[in-house]
Amino acid sequence: MTAVLRAEGLGKRYGKRWALTDCTLDVPSGHVVGLVGPNGAGKTTLLSLASGQATPSAGRVTVLGGGPGRLARVGFVAQDTPTYAGLTVAEHLRLGARLNPRWDDAYARERVARVGLDPARRAGRLSGGQRAQLALTLGLAKRPELLFLDEPVAALDPLARRAFVQGLMEAAAEQGISVVLSSHLVSDVERACDYLVVLVGSRVRLAGETDALLAAHRRLTGPPGAPPPGWHAVGAVHAERQSSYIARADDPVPDPAWTVTEVGLEDLVLAYMSEER
Numbered sequence: 001m002t003a004v005l006r007a008e009g010l011g012k013r014y015g016k017r018w019a020l021t022d023c024t025l026d027v028p029s030g031h032v033v034g035l036v037g038p039n040g041a042g043k044t045t046l047l048s049l050a051s052g053q054a055t056p057s058a059g060r061v062t063v064l065g066g067g068p069g070r071l072a073r074v075g076f077v078a079q080d081t082p083t084y085a086g087l088t089v090a091e092h093l094r095l096g097a098r099l100n101p102r103w104d105d106a107y108a109r110e111r112v113a114r115v116g117l118d119p120a121r122r123a124g125r126l127s128g129g130q131r132a133q134l135a136l137t138l139g140l141a142k143r144p145e146l147l148f149l150d151e152p153v154a155a156l157d158p159l160a161r162r163a164f165v166q167g168l169m170e171a172a173a174e175q176g177i178s179v180v181l182s183s184h185l186v187s188d189v190e191r192a193c194d195y196l197v198v199l200v201g202s203r204v205r206l207a208g209e210t211d212a213l214l215a216a217h218r219r220l221t222g223p224p225g226a227p228p229p230g231w232h233a234v235g236a237v238h239a240e241r242q243s244s245y246i247a248r249a250d251d252p253v254p255d256p257a258w259t260v261t262e263v264g265l266e267d268l269v270l271a272y273m274s275e276e277r
């Protein structure tokens with residue numbers, strides 16, 4: 001299957017500081033990808049490189065099989081879902097139609113109506129959730145093959161976040177587009193994404209299909225001390241009487257003193273985020 005996003009040794013340095021280091025990824029098409037990591041991990045930097053808005057200091061990135069400048073086929077909803085405060089919803093759609101060769105005006109109008117946006121209202125007078133819906137509509141009506149969204153829901157309340165993520169998932173399924181969504185909220189990613197990339201401290205710590213990643217990890221609870229041999233522990237919690245690890249399930253656990261249970265996505269992501277290197 002073609003990679004929608006491929007990075008090989010990709011890096012970006014600002015002055016002496018690397019915002020992204022040695023990033024190697026091969027994301028197949030047809031996924032809703034969750035790019036998760038704490039503040040400053042390098043999520044925006046990776047999306048900027050992938051969408052051609054920044055140039056790499058090392059390595060290379062390809063998008064839809066070519067260089068990152070394929071703007072007609074790639075949509076980008078930037079952080080804080082920027083819109084023009086003085087323009088109305090309808091004026092945003094007219095601007096979108098002028099700027100984008102594959103613009104689908106019927107879809108844009110229908111979606112604006114469906115999410116309850118008043119075409120005559122200025123963007124500056126919309127709520128955060130409504131502005132996010134407008135930005136998503138503009139991104140989708142471009143009819144991209146790949147849509148990048150950089151923390152589009154960070155400022156929204158839980159209901160608005162849910163509505164946004166739901167709308168995004170429906171659109172991705174209907175239009176068959178690939179999506180890369182960055183967020184520091186695992187709950188959004190859990191709801192929407194079937195492929196996960198965890199970035200921490202400018203490096204990719206984990207990447208793969210969510211189901212496969214969950215199947216490859218287990219929680220081990222047992223006597224205080226080191227994890228059983230053959231298991232690569234990612235995260236650990238030690239108490240007086242027991243230790244609990246999130247570990248890669250490389251080997252079966254022969255020692256009955258250890259209890260093995262499945263892990264949830266949040267525990268898995270948090271384990272990789274807090275892993276010491």
Ligand SMILES: Nc1ncnc2c1ncn2[C@@H]1O[C@H](COP(=O)(O)OP(=O)(O)OP(=O)(O)O)[C@@H](O)[C@H]1O
Pocket residue numbers: 014018019020037038039040041042043044045046151184
């Ligand atoms: N234009 C820039 N000039 C200098 N440093 C930058 C620039 N952009 C990003 N950085 C630095 O690079 C690192 C990664 O930043 P980036 O914005 O990619 O992280 P992020 O994961 O998107 O964070 P957040 O969740 O806070 O948006 C940070 O240390 C940041 O300070």
